[in-house]
Amino acid sequence: MVRILFPGSRIWDVSFIPLRPGSLSGPVAERSDAARNRERLLEAARKLVEECGADGLTMDRLAERAGVGKGTVFRRFGSRAGLMMTLLSDAEADFQGRFMFGPPPLGPGAPGLDRLIAFGAERIAFVLEYGDLARAADASIRNRFEVPAVVLWHRHIEFLLREEGMEADPWLMALSLSAILDPERLLYAVRVHGVTPERLAESWRELVTRVIRGS
Amino acid sequence: MVRILFPGSRIWDVSFIPLRPGSLSGPVAERSDAARNRERLLEAARKLVEECGADGLTMDRLAERAGVGKGTVFRRFGSRAGLMMTLLSDAEADFQGRFMFGPPPLGPGAPGLDRLIAFGAERIAFVLEYGDLARAADASIRNRFEVPAVVLWHRHIEFLLREEGMEADPWLMALSLSAILDPERLLYAVRVHGVTPERLAESWRELVTRVIRGS
Numbered sequence: 001m002v003r004i005l006f007p008g009s010r011i012w013d014v015s016f017i018p019l020r021p022g023s024l025s026g027p028v029a030e031r032s033d034a035a036r037n038r039e040r041l042l043e044a045a046r047k048l049v050e051e052c053g054a055d056g057l058t059m060d061r062l063a064e065r066a067g068v069g070k071g072t073v074f075r076r077f078g079s080r081a082g083l084m085m086t087l088l089s090d091a092e093a094d095f096q097g098r099f100m101f102g103p104p105p106l107g108p109g110a111p112g113l114d115r116l117i118a119f120g121a122e123r124i125a126f127v128l129e130y131g132d133l134a135r136a137a138d139a140s141i142r143n144r145f146e147v148p149a150v151v152l153w154h155r156h157i158e159f160l161l162r163e164e165g166m167e168a169d170p171w172l173m174a175l176s177l178s179a180i181l182d183p184e185r186l187l188y189a190v191r192v193h194g195v196t197p198e199r200l201a202e203s204w205r206e207l208v209t210r211v212i213r214g215s
Numbered sequence: 216m217v218r219i220l221f222p223g224s225r226i227w228d229v230s231f232i233p234l235r236p237g238s239l240s241g242p243v244a245e246r247s248d249a250a251r252n253r254e255r256l257l258e259a260a261r262k263l264v265e266e267c268g269a270d271g272l273t274m275d276r277l278a279e280r281a282g283v284g285k286g287t288v289f290r291r292f293g294s295r296a297g298l299m300m301t302l303l304s305d306a307e308a309d310f311q312g313r314f315m316f317g318p319p320p321l322g323p324g325a326p327g328l329d330r331l332i333a334f335g336a337e338r339i340a341f342v343l344e345y346g347d348l349a350r351a352a353d354a355s356i357r358n359r360f361e362v363p364a365v366v367l368w369h370r371h372i373e374f375l376l377r378e379e380g381m382e383a384d385p386w387l388m389a390l391s392l393s394a395i396l397d398p399e400r401l402l403y404a405v406r407v408h409g410v411t412p413e414r415l416a417e418s419w420r421e422l423v424t425r426v427i428r429g430s
Contacts, residue, residue, distance in 0.1 A: 189390060202384070206383045209429070213425075
């Protein structure tokens with residue numbers, strides 16, 4: 001749990017997605033050969049997902065692809081779900097870093113509305129790249145709205161709404177806007193109805209612009 | 216499949232939720248004592264859900280409550296999922312009748328924005344009453360966005376947006392607005408964060424008003 005003070009706002013409890021088990025609190029650094037090993041396994045896993053989708057990512061295939069024993073893969077990630085969570089965590093941490101600390105318009109420095117528009121476009125791209133992985137990892141999660149990353153996205157949207165002077169229940173308005181970026185729904189639009197990511201991003205831009213300007 | 220011609224619009228393929236198996240197409244009317252029997256069972260089932268929640272509705276309890284044999288309950292509804300679908304179907308058909316043909320502002324006769332506001336408020340109330348049932352029945356459904364009722368709600372919102380002159384991709388805008396009324400999310404707001412139905416309805420009113428007026 002990391003406490004962040006957004007300028008001009010109240011204190012937020014933000015649960016960061018740890019980059020890897022123990023990376024934020026663990027006192028013992030990974031030995032560099034172990035770290036290299038891990039990165040090599042993750043790289044192979046990412047390639048497998050690219051080629052075969054999340055369903056195609058099995059511990060057997062990963063071991064074979066990476067040229068290591070199956071035991072090594074299990075020792076490193078615990079289980080298939082653990083492997084997926086690790087892949088996702090790396091991607092989430094990267095995404096979080098970009099929208100919280102990266103260059104504008106996604107990061108600080110641009111007006112709230114521009115950041116909101118950029119956030120939607122980037123999340124749509126993120127979901128299209130990692131959606132299946134998230135769905136596979138999600139299966140074991142009790143409440144998908146309590147996932148730290150989801151909570152953080154919600155709060156980020158609320159923060160931008162407040163910055164734009166939204167006084168009409170910004171917390172709940174942010175929850176509603178988050179719903180629009182729900183991975184399952186975005187993937188449904190793309191896969192079942194052939195909606196392009198550009199069209200999704202344009203519709204999000206139109207909607208949040210109306211919400212912020214239309215008071 | 217029923218074809219409906221909305222005034223001033225194109226033809227829509229609308230899949231109605233059948234009131235009961237065979238009720239729209241079946242040539243054989245239920246004998247009145249069988250119908251009474253069925254209504255009595257459904258009434259008992261509704262009471263059980265009220266008292267114990269959807270999880271508390273079992274075939275055993277229903278038989279006991281209605282004073283009939285367990286075999287009768289199974290013959291009538293096939294399975295627990297079938298019973299839940301029947302309960303839901305009745306409620307959905309009632310709701311559909313009200314928003315498509317009932318009095319304004321929910322039904323025809325009011326301006327599109329007023330109907331949209333009323334639709335959100337009524338759906339929120341509907342979800343709070345039937346959400347658990349929907350969730351229990353949903354477990355077996357492959358794609359929750361393909362449920363006929365969900366498709367119909369989406370199209371109803373799109374129809375109202377078009378009526379209000381929305382030119383910015385009304386189909387996708389309606390899909391986004393539907394997301395906000397997603398049962399799982401509404402129930403999460405109510406149960407985990409103690410949001411009242413009134414607050415949900417007010418936030419929906421604010422949002423759709425901005426979306427329609429804020430071009």
